Amino acid sequence: MFLGNKSKSKKPATNPAGTPAATPKSSKAAAKKKAKARAAEAKKAQSVLWYDAITESGVCVLGGGKYSVMLRLSDINYQLATDDRQRELLERYARFFNLFSMGQQLQVTIVNRRLERDTLLGKVLFPEPLHGDAVSVYRSDHNKLVRSMIGESRYSIVAEKYLTLTVSGESLDEALAVLNPLVEQVTNQMWTLLECRAHRVDGPGRIELLRELTRGCYAAGFDYAGMARSGATTRDELAPQAVEFPTRSELVLAGDEGDIWCQTLVLRDYPSWMSDQLFRRLSEVQTDLVISFHISPIDRSESRDLVMRRKAELDMERTDRRRKLVKANMDPEEDLPESLKRSLAEVKDLMHDLDDNDQRLYTTTLVVMVQASSAEELKDRVTKVRQAAKTESCDLAVMKFFQEQGFNTALPLGESFLPVHRTLTSAAVAVMVPFTSQEILDDQGLFYGTNAATGNPIIADRRRTRNGNAFVLGTSGSGKSHFSKWEIAEVLIGRPNDEVIIIDPEHEYRPLADAFDATVVDVHAGSSQVINPFDIVLNTREGDPVRLKAESLLSMLRVLLGGGRGLSAAQESILDRSITTLYHRYLDDQNQPVPTLRSLHGELLLQAEPEAAAIATALEMYATGTFSGFAQQTNVDVSNRFIYYDIAKLGDHMKTFGMMVVLDQVWNRVMSNFGRGIRTWLYVDEFHLMFTNPHALATFLSIYKRARKYGLLPTGITQNVEELLAVPEARLMLSNCDCLFLLGQKKTDADELAVLLGLSDDQIRAFTSVEAGYGLLSFGATTLPFNARKEQSPRGPLLTLLDTTFDDRS
Template identity: 30%
Template sequence: DGIFQFGSKFSKTIRFSDINYAIASKEDKTSMFLGYSELLNALDTGSTTKLTINNKRLNRQDFEQKILLPRQDDYLDGYRAEYNAMLMDKVTDSSNSVVQERYITLSVHRKSIEEARAFFDRVTADVTTRLSHLDAHSEELDAVERLRVLHDFYRTGEETEFHVDLRDLMRKGHSFKDSICPDSLEFKKDYFVMGDKFGRVLFLKEYASYIKDSMISELTALNRTMMLSIDVIPVPTDEAVREMQNRLLGVETNVTNWQRRQNSNNNFSAVVPYDLEQQRKETREMLDDLTTRDQRMMFAVVTLVHLADSKEELDSDTDALQSAARKHLCQLSTLNWQQADGLVTALPLGLRRIDALRTLTTEALAVLMPFKAQEVRDQGGVYYGQNVISKNLIIANRKELLNGNGFVLGVSGSGKSFTAKREMVNLALSTDDDIIVIDPESEYRPLIEGLGGEVVNISATSPNHINAMDMEQGYGDGENPVVLKSEFLLSLCEQLMGDRLLSAKEKSIIDRCTANVYHSYIKGGYQG
């Protein structure tokens, strides 16, 4: 069921989707920020939580299987090949061929698996509900899916070769570790070698007094396989308040002692030194946050592991990451002689072996926002463009929506017709759907003829006409069909003659004639 056990510690992982935070308006960002703060506030104090952002390289073979149009051995295969070449160009030329997955890993100490299951049933339901309030879809990972996350990290480039059947392995007496672990793992002072990949674990050493909410998304924007984890240990509010009251009492005592020393030297007008005043102010603010502003005290540590193909590339990537952190006045440092512990901490296992904890309030922790922009990649969907933020393809399937209708809006020259034509081509090449185009300006004719469609001209001079008297089986949906047809013909004649030019006598004639025309075709007949 996806619960991992390490000694007396149990952990469970929830995968959740991204939300459109980076492109939201200021009001929407504030709402999302407060919703995320509520999620952090709701974390159980008896457990620890790990938020992980996993950058996975887009597996080309897997992508081709899901997105590209298969050959169907008809006259449109040439168009399909051109369409597929365009899609592959978009993937390879784009600045980002990485897909991001996000996990919340909950871990707790319990005496037995039954107690752990009861705990996770309660807590995962609460976390899932709060994520849904943020419009983030979430799902609990089972054992095989959690092992797949580890496999895809340890064996980058071999994602399609993951085949783990736990029952089959138990029956044969094999260990699942053989198909997940890397071929070799060698830890050096400040990096590690994993198979033919080089990796390094960094941690956030210095925090700025003011951090922008874009820092985490900028750190994970690097086009490399990496995992960034934020470990959160909530402190019970009563303990936190008691601790801050003791701190404040200590600061006030220091201030009183300083003033007493000044008074004994007959210096009665001395101003309290800046550092003591600052300590007093910050401690009071922290106490106010905890008691009046519904903030929680939390311990947090941020770790990041990234992989590269060579040592030179690894050093270059590390410099880029440290530069991105410095831009926010923070310092990312390499873990020396702790690469193994750092790797275990960064992976979504639910373990923490790094003690570089920082005390933060809920708001200060919520600034480390894990959300960026939602990716749309539906199975069997059509190409709609590229995500503005991540540069990944937008592949959407409107048939999976509650309402699949759509319309195209835009100013003149913005590409409305092109968008409609592109969607028609996508559907014609990938599905057997019927496409009906009503085209007064004959704008779509070359496209339809090119795709082998049928063009029907309807005009006063064309050989094709619409028969106003046509009536099929079931016409009228249960109502009297002759009455409905009579009303239609009356309105048609009024359109031809002009409004209010038909007299009551002429309307009566049309009504009677309509009944007489269909009299012999309808069983039993209708009285006009």
């Protein structure tokens, strides 16, 4: 029987499946009739949804003067936190509930969704073209590696967390006047108390989520403009095709891709000692389910009254029992029933909590809705869910006759329709923490490995974070280069528009550069591959390009000519004048070649001051002499999308200068890429070398600070954590960077990093005494242990490439 009526009318509706196939004369008429029947069915099915409207801004009008908004909560690391930290989080979470006053309602909802392995793989595998191209072998090897890392299990469970807030009001406007500031407070408190990000979900977002639960339809967003034009409502959008109650305790929705069998369970008997593991246990049942916990604050004075009344009841019962016991010649204290003794003790504790511990009381209801695609599957899943609850001494009862109420209570609408309540204190409410462990599953992310705590893949998008700047830190052999090369390969294969630049002091990335057709620039004073420090990008939005270029050239020349002492004011002025003259000459006549150190040398010789002649002499060795490797026009193709600067052969004498010239080239490229709307990924291995000289450090810092604005994603890679942490600027960069990949560390470094970054013992364990490829990553506000280990036997071409260094090869 299909019905879907809020008024519980038992009037049987037509069952389209049961209707005998009609054989009308006109098939058109039949189609019309069918359509009409379907429309009627749909209308009835709509009534299974107990709300009136959802506005585009995300307010759900529940009827009866109630309005709700929904926030999506980021997870926080609760399961992995230390015991102390867990206790602190529970206390803070309990404090959070003090925000709410009488008449306001909260609903915490956890939507456990099984992600099909294929769906996950679809996000991270590269499509393999029919006809191979130059990188085909690496692409298919990449896909093989990803498959093996994600593992064989068919599903991954991801738990999404929501908070729905409900208030009463005479009108939508009146409700909003309360809801808007409340949402702001909740968002602030969630962050300051728990470091949980709460984001208000708009209308299309709420519909997206509800549609999955009511129709089993995964589709993005909702077209409000289209709805206005067609006259349809959000209820039309969310209604299943039909609704049926096959038994008193089951609800079947005819979804887009088959039936959805639903059963709602309610937590009836709370154990006297509730554990904080119930939600985690339920999440471990690998199944689709929705957990909703409804919480309504009770006024303080009413709370007291309530407890007093309960106490009075119990006292009366005790007196009564005692009398009976005395009559029966039994001990009036000892022989009281255990349950009564327990209740008396509980009520005493409760009085104490309310008076002295700043606790409040809440009316709560906890429901779990299990969904499945058949009756058998539902039965099986419900059994598993109930068993899981049992392990935490919780009895989840099936609600007979109340499935429709249960369904609407489980949906994140913001209201409980069930007559089952339980009064709990703030502390007891807080024990039901919805938080477990964090996941990163960004929509357009790259694949970094799996979450070592949950086994789910880590799909992360550095572009999403505040600045996108990253560090890869770990001892020698911990897998830093391997990790970085993997990310580079992901970018090169998977983001065809992005560009990659590597600065490598140890030939480590050379095989990768060769395999992916990089422009290889061998940077040293005697190299035949020349990069010209005078190269200039003219169309920047940073101000006068000649002025800026002159400044950066001056800082390079300070290093080259001034040694440790720098240059005198007179020397700087002469150099500045000469450089500016050269550029203006170049800009006036487009046929002029770009200036070089050689032309600077010539220009200095033309100046009148004896000081100029002295500088010219000092410059001679770099302009025409032994170290003239930077004195000519750039002769390598720096417009390639992959550029590899090998700085291993830069002698000590030229090291800082050479690095500054390379950074200058990189910045030129970043600016011109930015102008073309292209993102640049920069990798600097042995990154601590940048800190050996204050001039190189200043150059790097200025790039680092401007990175975000110009679409640059810089990554510093180093094993010398101690050295890095000794430089205040580096510490600052480290504590401000949004992406941190910590591979295996020395104990001393780990301890210092833990202090700097505020990590828990469990988090520290994730990157100490671990095998190569394991570690802890931090992505914006999310920190989780990762496993990037790749095992393949025999090794395929990509893995071979990741683990080959130049020296292995030669």
